Amino acid sequence: MVSVRYLFDQLLREEWRMHARLFGGWRFAAFPVFLAALAAGTATFFALAGSETETLLAGLHVVVALVGLQVGSIGLVGRDALGDLLGDVTLLVFSARTLPVSERRLLAVFVVKDVLYYALLFIAPLVVGVAPLVVLTDLSVAVLPRLLASAWLAFAFGVGTSLLLVGLATRSRLLAALVGVAALAGGSLRPGLVVAFTPFGLYADPSYFRLAVSVTVPLLAAVVGFSLFEFDRTGTTRTAGNQFRRLTGLFGARDEQGLLAKSLLDVARSSGSLWKVLLSQGLIFGVVAILLGYIPDILVGVRPSPGLTLGSVLALGAFTTYNWLCQYDDAAFFGTYPIDLARVFEAKLWAFLLLAVPAGGFYLALGTVVFGPTSLLVGATVYVPVAVYVFGVTAYVAGLRPTELLFDTPVFMLFSGAVMAVLLPLVVLAIAYPLAPTRISVAAVGLSLVAGLLGVVGYRRAGPKWTRRARAGDL
Amino acid sequence: MHPDPIPPTMTDRAIETEGLTKQYGEVTALDSLDIDVPTGELYGFLGPNGAGKSTTINILTGQLTPDSGTAEVAGVDPVAEPVRARERVGILPENGKPPSFLTVREYFDFVAEARGLDSVDDRVDRWADRLAFESKLDTLCTDLSQGERQKTLITQAFLHEPEVVFIDEPLTNLDPIIQERAKQFFTTYAEAGNTVFLSTHFIATAQEMCTRVGIVNRGKLLEELDPRDLGEETLLDRFFATVDTDTAAVDPADSAALAGEE
Numbered sequence: 001m002v003s004v005r006y007l008f009d010q011l012l013r014e015e016w017r018m019h020a021r022l023f024g025g026w027r028f029a030a031f032p033v034f035l036a037a038l039a040a041g042t043a044t045f046f047a048l049a050g051s052e053t054e055t056l057l058a059g060l061h062v063v064v065a066l067v068g069l070q071v072g073s074i075g076l077v078g079r080d081a082l083g084d085l086l087g088d089v090t091l092l093v094f095s096a097r098t099l100p101v102s103e104r105r106l107l108a109v110f111v112v113k114d115v116l117y118y119a120l121l122f123i124a125p126l127v128v129g130v131a132p133l134v135v136l137t138d139l140s141v142a143v144l145p146r147l148l149a150s151a152w153l154a155f156a157f158g159v160g161t162s163l164l165l166v167g168l169a170t171r172s173r174l175l176a177a178l179v180g181v182a183a184l185a186g187g188s189l190r191p192g193l194v195v196a197f198t199p200f201g202l203y204a205d206p207s208y209f210r211l212a213v214s215v216t217v218p219l220l221a222a223v224v225g226f227s228l229f230e231f232d233r234t235g236t237t238r239t240a241g242n243q244f245r246r247l248t249g250l251f252g253a254r255d256e257q258g259l260l261a262k263s264l265l266d267v268a269r270s271s272g273s274l275w276k277v278l279l280s281q282g283l284i285f286g287v288v289a290i291l292l293g294y295i296p297d298i299l300v301g302v303r304p305s306p307g308l309t310l311g312s313v314l315a316l317g318a319f320t321t322y323n324w325l326c327q328y329d330d331a332a333f334f335g336t337y338p339i340d341l342a343r344v345f346e347a348k349l350w351a352f353l354l355l356a357v358p359a360g361g362f363y364l365a366l367g368t369v370v371f372g373p374t375s376l377l378v379g380a381t382v383y384v385p386v387a388v389y390v391f392g393v394t395a396y397v398a399g400l401r402p403t404e405l406l407f408d409t410p411v412f413m414l415f416s417g418a419v420m421a422v423l424l425p426l427v428v429l430a431i432a433y434p435l436a437p438t439r440i441s442v443a444a445v446g447l448s449l450v451a452g453l454l455g456v457v458g459y460r461r462a463g464p465k466w467t468r469r470a471r472a473g474d475l
Numbered sequence: 476m477h478p479d480p481i482p483p484t485m486t487d488r489a490i491e492t493e494g495l496t497k498q499y500g501e502v503t504a505l506d507s508l509d510i511d512v513p514t515g516e517l518y519g520f521l522g523p524n525g526a527g528k529s530t531t532i533n534i535l536t537g538q539l540t541p542d543s544g545t546a547e548v549a550g551v552d553p554v555a556e557p558v559r560a561r562e563r564v565g566i567l568p569e570n571g572k573p574p575s576f577l578t579v580r581e582y583f584d585f586v587a588e589a590r591g592l593d594s595v596d597d598r599v600d601r602w603a604d605r606l607a608f609e610s611k612l613d614t615l616c617t618d619l620s621q622g623e624r625q626k627t628l629i630t631q632a633f634l635h636e637p638e639v640v641f642i643d644e645p646l647t648n649l650d651p652i653i654q655e656r657a658k659q660f661f662t663t664y665a666e667a668g669n670t671v672f673l674s675t676h677f678i679a680t681a682q683e684m685c686t687r688v689g690i691v692n693r694g695k696l697l698e699e700l701d702p703r704d705l706g707e708e709t710l711l712d713r714f715f716a717t718v719d720t721d722t723a724a725v726d727p728a729d730s731a732a733l734a735g736e737e
Contacts, residue, residue, distance in 0.1 A: 239613040244581035248588055258588030262574060269576035269615065328575050335538040336571070337589040338562040471540045471557070473499060473533075 030409040032125040039129020047136040068158020153199030160218035163225030259347030284317040285363040305433035306371035311379030315386035318356040342463025385452025392458025489670035495544035506694035517665035519685035527694040565632035569643035575617035602630040621648040682710035
């Protein structure tokens with residue numbers, strides 16, 4: 001019987017080789033360094049803007065918990081999704097069919113490996129990145145080890161929660177959704193629960209009880225999630241009516257080569273269907289709403305404009321929509337048909353707008369109910385052009401493989417630099433909004449329109465750029 | 476927008492290359508390759524792994540640019556006009572994968588849209604009957620077996636009835652009955668005046684089907700022959716005599732597989 005330790009070593013080695021092969025060793029290895037630099041820059045910016053240190057560190061815990069939620073679901077990704085994403089690869093995690101190793105055991109070791117990987121390569125650099133606060137604020141060096149521990153545990157909390165929800169979902173999707181909504185509602189209505197039962201409490205108000213809770217809750221959630229998880233051994237064959245023909249009929253000349261219909265069906269029929277677009281934007285809305293609602297004076301004693309903040313951050317979050325639109329495509333597939341990649345990016349833009357605009361619009365409308373209509377109109381006006389900007393930047397720098405953004409340092413640097421160039425001024429304008437609402441609204445809308453135009457330029461250049469690279473054998 | 480339909484080629488040359496060269500860093504994939512395939516031929520392109528077969532197909536179908544040399548396929552220069560070249564040809568890539576979340580029927584509709592064809596329902600029905608996948612037409616491609624995926628990919632390559640078709644290991648994962656039907660179809664298709672460019676490791680299949688065979692290694696065309704002229708000698712013997720098996724890293728012990736014991 002193969003030992004857990006051996007499995008763990010092999011999976012770890014496989015993970016490194018896969019990324020090193022995909023992006024080149026140094027490009028992958030440099031990623032944590034860049035992440036630390038990015039975190040340091042962000043922490044410095046907010047510290048100089050007069051933010052409360054505790055608020056910034058609370059934000060850090062929220063971010064790493066969200067990364068944990070994401071990682072927990074990646075651990076359960078299907079073979080097809082990986083195959084579509086990475087090409088013809090076979091990972092050890094899928095070897096239960098041919099080797100005498102149980103699926104549950106393999107998956108458990110795989111997730112533990114992922115947690116360790118992300119804890120070291122993502123979470124630790126983020127914590128290192130807040131080091132400037134020691135110089136710029138009253139943060140003590142002695143607190144940093146505790147911060148690292150609570151950040152790791154917050155990450156584990158996110159992973160555990162994700163595993164619990166996924167495990168529950170294999171039994172009952174409704175139950176999983178209810179548990180998720182209840183947890184979110186509980187945290188929103190009673191913030192005290194967040195301090196008491198999440199690792200943030202260990203940082204904010206350390207005690208042996210909170211340490212025990214911070215370690216036990218993620219572990220318990222993960223164990224329960226794993227024991228509930230039901231592996232699909234049915235080999236179900238899914239069938240469907242001809243929706244493609246209906247969609248191409250509907251879009252007419254706008255979709256002459258069927259690329260728009262194909263993109264929409266990819267998102268609609270893959271795991272999570274169209275709901276995943278709404279849910280991912282909902283997560284962003286929830287976090288921003290909590291920050292705006294419960295910490296109203298986080299920056300220089302002024303409450304940022306809810307509309308402008310929501311519009312800008314939701315537009316940035318639309319990146320995930322682009323990711324889903326491209327998850328099942330690669331340039332090689334289109335290269336076997338008389339299809340110009342420029343047409344592919346054009347179809348992706350239309351599909352992106354068809355999905356991201358209603359999703360963003362829904363949450364901006366919800367924001368009107370929660371925060372009032374005053375600044376939401378500006379937010380709605382800013383949302384579409386900034387989302388187009390995010391689309392254009394992503395299409396240009398990452399083409400049809402946006403997932404590379406996560407690990408390829410130069411690509412990620414380019415992407416974050418380009419996004420920050422627009423997002424940071426918008427955040428500053430959101431903070432300054434109460435000082436001169438009309439003038440700042442005009443400035444924000446003007447900036448977003450310029451960004452939108454740049455996005456159009458980016459996506460138009462994406463076609464020729466990626467065609468050139470594909471034909472040079474450089475993909 | 477679809478360009479105007481191109482009239483069929485009046486030339487008697489379906490595929491022509493001159494001095495085609497392609498380097499991947501230090502590795503020479505193609506070394507001044509010259510090929511000349513007349514219209515109506517079922518041309519077998521044989522060679523060990525890494526010989527340059529896929530690179531050749533990718534250049535001829537406009538998916539790759541060569542470092543130097545010229546190419547013409549069905550009267551179109553695939554280097555200068557890659558999209559136009561792909562309108563004229565059909566491509567069955569090795570290890571290809573139909574789009575996961577379209578059904579088989581939707582995938583063929585997608586191919587029809589991409590190629591600017593009107594209705595392909597009748598052709599799809601004929602192919603579904605020929606390769607026996609009628610019951611899978613409404614199944615999502617991600618849920619197909621390997622063999623069903625291969626049948627789907629073969630169909631899409633021929634759906635627009637192209638005058639030149641590039642097929643890379645077309646018989647992989649097919650059962651013997653379907654293999655025979657496919658082979659019969661390829662032969663008939665070429666006899667009808669079209670050109671089939673077959674890249675394969677199965678030498679017995681090439682000997683059985685092809686009207687001419689090119690043996691390639693290390694990016695160079697080493698020999699061209701008509702398998703029907705071989706007499707007592709087999710194509711497998713000729714293959715080993717032509718290819719330097721040491722440098723090609725082919726193990727003669729694997730000759731059974733090479734001989735086509737699929």
